[in-house]
Amino acid sequence: MISSKSPKILIADKNRSFMKATAEYLLSMGYFAVYPEAKTDPEKIIAMLRAIKPDAVVISSTNGKIINTIKESIHMGLDTYFIIKTPYMNYRLPGDIPHNRYTILTEPIESEKILDVLKEKVHFPAADQKESIAIRKEVTEMLKKIGIPAHLKGYTYVREAIIMIIEEGDPFGAFRKNLYQELAQMVGSTAQAVERAIRTAIEAGFNRGDLDFIEQLFCNTIRSDKGKPTNFEFISLVADAICEDMDLQCFPEVVTAIKCKKGENK
Secondary structure, three states, rough: OOOOOOOEEEEOOOHHHHHHHHHHHHHHOOOOOEEOOOOOOOHHHHHHHHHHOOEEEEEOOOOHHHHHHHHHHHHOOOOOOOEEOOOOOOOOOOOOOOOHEEEEEEEOOHHHHHHHHHHHHHOHHHHHHHHHHHHHHHHHHHHHHHOOOOHHHHHOOEEEEHHHHHHHHHHHHHHHHHHHHHHHHHHHHHHHHHHHHHHHHHHHHHHHHHHHHHHHHHHHHHHOOOOOOOOHHHHHHHHHHHHHHOOOOOOOOOOOOOOOOOOOOO
């Protein structure tokens, strides 16, 4: 199961622009927000529900299996809260769905309104939220310096992998426990596709980024006889650098073999 200090929010809607905008807004507020990468169909949403076990789901009333999705979460013993967006003024759910498991919002809906419901219904300690926002900001700035284009699929995977590893504090453990598969579950993809996308994103960063900054950060992994860092080396080193910058006690001994020694550039 995906590990995160932040509440996990699954967004399911036919409008991809809405899903992307809502996810990015909630991510900026410290939440762990995900949505399907490909076509949003009811069966995929239920599969993601089982895999991610989200704290809340933002879902459209036009989803053909919305009732099944809610009942599935109850059957699994989850406390998942549902925020149901609908174009219908008098939309109602059947009486056998507990009223304390959902809120109905009539469209149009701003991201801020969804956040208001989450604040009321989903527990998120202020200290954890503050730290989550700070970590995400640091990761975003680091990837910008490295030069990974934000529009690439791999950018999102790299960003979330780094954050997950920082929060878990054990990159070796995270990779042993199939980090690629966990990332794939976030978007309804495959581990192989995630691994390829991460590799493409890293290569793009090394081809267009700040070479001085990259050499300083990855000095022992970009020598001519070694080439670019592996996905593992890249994610671990960036996570370690962010932990140092933020004075977080993450995994001080974990990248000894691959990180730069002070004063060493190549």
